[in-house]
Amino acid sequence: MSSPGVQLDVQDKYVVMDNGILQVTISNPGGIVTGLQYNGIDNLLAVENDETDRGYWDLVWNLAGSKGTKGKFDRIEATSFKVIVENEEQVELSFTRMWDSSQEGRVVPLNIDKRFVMLRNSSGFYTYAIYEHLEEWPAFILDRFRVAFKLRKDKFHYMAMADNRQRCMPLPDDRLPYRSQTLAYPEAVLLVDPLEPEFRGEVDDKYQYSCENKDNRVHGWICTEPPVPVGFWQITPSDEFRSAGPLKQNLTSHVGPTALAVMHSVHYSGEDLLLKFGTNEPWKKVFGPIFIYLNSLSNGGDPLSLWEDAKEQMAIEVEGWPYTFPVSEDFPQSDQRGNVSGTLLVKDRYVHDDNIPANGAYVGLAPPGDVGSWQREVKGYQFWTKTDEDGYFCINNIRTGDYNLYAWVPGFIGDYRYDVIITPTAGYDIYMGDLVYEPPRDGPTLWEIGIPDRTAAEFYVPDPSPVYINKLYVNHQDRFRQYGLWERYAELYPDGDLVYTVGVSDYTKDWFFAQVTRKKDDNTYQGTTWQIKFKLDCVDESGTYKLRLALASAHASELQVRVNDPDAISPLFSSGQIGKDNTIARHGIHGLYWLYNADIPGNLLYEGENTIFLTQSKSTSPFQGIMYDYIRLEGPPSSDENKRP
The missing domain is CATH 2.60.120.260 (Galactose-binding domain-like)
Structure with a gap:
């Protein structure tokens, strides 16, 4: 049965989106998700936490010239709220924080627009953000930015991020000093006196649940507590806004229970991936949308079937990319994007006389740079695919702009770059023909x-x-x-x-x-x-x-x-x-x-x-x-x- 449509209730301190399936409460004007009501549970989020510490965008930044990768933590609280769309089919909300010179040195010099979208009949909601640095604004450094959701520790105990990476998890209380022993760094602890004896003697470390961007599509938590099993899932349908290409590793879910959508981080890379902006460097980028998906069982089935359903929903979201509903003009629709295709071959005379189809190669478009620069590229968009057994590739829905085409081929060393800059345009297909990669080779x-x-x-x-x-x-x-x-x-x-x-x-x-x-x-x-x-x-x-x-x-x-x-x-x-x-x-x-x-x-x-x-x-x-x-x-x-x- 169809829901009655999306309803919006704007209050003095909160804004509530409700489509009859779930209800999302967001602070006004801060843009922090404080409540998530679903399927008989009044709030899936960590009610024991301060309201600003439940569902939020955050970043870490520093002043230009700072050393290392540690900086100032900013749980981004907006200062202005605006309704962008309000009808029975869709609500889109904007929470903005605009920068001016009076904030210099105290606030990251970015205009930030956090968006939240709810659709009719959708068992979830979307969020995305637009970051902008204007010319002549101060130079600065960005370390990381992400979306974080902290769930109720009394309900969500089972975490899943892949078919072979899921388990019941310890409680955050198990990491307290009198229940655990800190190991070589604070993120890793040995559980010596956990509340649940089954975890005694185990190591808990959030980095054990990292994942490469190319595989980081859906992860989350299952609540098996009454009245019915419920799943909370974070779905990322595209990598185009993530930094450093398909092999970049980021955090996912970990003890908290916490679910993260990491847009950018320096993990597994270090200072090479800091975003460093100059004083005369305009920049604008859209991060997301990501989808927060909720599901449940009503007939007493296996709670792990919620994971299977989340994977099916993930496939639907990927198929629907780029989304048609975001209203921001900074998020181009499919007909405003271009496509690039071709065939990649490998030439290595010491392996074979003829050119070899680059089977299973990674081929991508990233901002112009040196050979292999894509893995350290952090400011633009990237679009990647894999070749088939004949070396054929097709990269769809590329934002207009200037790119180099890059590739690397499993089984061969080095990196390929097509030296001519490619500029996909709206609605057009570019066919590259046969591209030949000659990997480094001097002799047998x-x-x-x-x-x-x-x-x-x-x-x-x-x-x-x-x-x-x-x-x-x-x-x-x-x-x-x-x-x-x-x-x-x-x-x-x-x-x-x-x-x-x-x-x-x-x-x-x-x-x-x-x-x-x-x-x-x-x-x-x-x-x-x-x-x-x-x-x-x-x-x-x-x-x-x-x-x-x-x-x-x-x-x-x-x-x-x-x-x-x-x-x-x-x-x-x-x-x-x-x-x-x-x-x-x-x-x-x-x-x-x-x-x-x-x-x-x-x-x-x-x-x-x-x-x-x-x-x-x-x-x-x-x-x-x-x-x-x-x-x-x-x-x-x-x-x-x-x-x-």
Whole structure:
């Protein structure tokens, strides 16, 4: 039966949207969601919290020139309220905070317009925001911004973010100092006296539930308390407004119970992803809409079926993108957008004589920049897809603007960029034809370690220490999400560092997933040197060999390469200090991607046994280290250009 339509009640301190299915109460004029009434529950949000700490947009910012990634927290409270649309089919509300020079140094120099939309017959509501920095306004730095919802801890105990990543969760009270022990950083605690005994001895850490943008479509919570099971879900139907491309990792849901829609963060990247604005830099961007979806069971069914229903709703929202209902002129409709298609091929003569279809490649449009710059791009929009088995791609509903086309291909190192700027226009299709990526390659492969897929997932990930367990990740494909794995290296290699012998060792068993520091007895740390041993039947002493080092992550590290002389004062190659992504501490399997190419003169190599020494020299914390994606040694270029190994 159809609902009576959307009703709006504007009061002195609150604004209430009601479509007969749910009722949303928002502070006036602050634009903070204070109440969410649904299916017999008077408020799904954390009633024990202050009203400003239930459902809100927030950001962290800092003054220009500030160092690091810590800044000023701002739970964005608007100062003005306006009804944009009000009829039985739709209500759209605007809560704005406008900046002026009297606020300089105290308030982030942005105009912020928070929007909330409710539709008829919809079991949920939408929110989006428009950020604007005008020319001649002060320079500043943005660290992160997101939407946060905090739910009732007495009702929501089951969290789900993927088919294989869902569980009953501890209570926030279990993290209190007298019930838990803080571990190496405040976000991680060992539950020593939880209210529910089943959680005793487990680690709780919000970073264990991070997710890549490309997979971060729906997550949330299930309430199994009477009167009926209820689900609260945060659905993100598009990544176009998220920073840094499809592989960027962000937080999702975690103990609280909390559900986050992260638009931008520096997690798993560090200072490289800070948004830094100059004084003469105008900027405007729309974030969202995202959908807050509520569902319930009326017939006593399995509460986990609410997750299946949420996934179905997510597919509907994705199919409906770009939405037709947002009224803001800054959100273009489908007929105001363009499309780009083509075919990506790979040319590597040492793999195949002919061009190879780039099967499963990631192809995207992002603001113009250098090769691979998309993973550090934070101010514009990005649009990504994957190729089919023939290398064909089609990117739809692209905002008008100037872009480079970027790509990377699993199975091949490096990044592709189409050098000519592309400008999709409203309603038009651009066909690119055949694009050919030539990955870095000088000569035939002599040996390789790993799979070039931008992660360290194929390498050996140990079991966690028995005292640092998250039960969800026991015998799980994401076993790298367990806490404290960095400590396992020294336990597994107590008397010396890793030695890998080409042709004998197995990288899935014998190559530790991260080259971390080693903790010494005096609680200091030392760098580590890994060895790769290999044989050469013959050596071209006048030729140049190439060592390709693709890194999946780096944190405050320096990678040095030496060949056949571990004591050489000067390394053959040094990366210098690189990385601030903190992936090791935050249970990721990759951060930002790095590719280094080191020339090895043939006269440094021997016929017979050789050793490459890989030293990570920085050593002031347990979290410094490198994750390798893939390593390859190439021989000198073949005299026959068409010869394959």
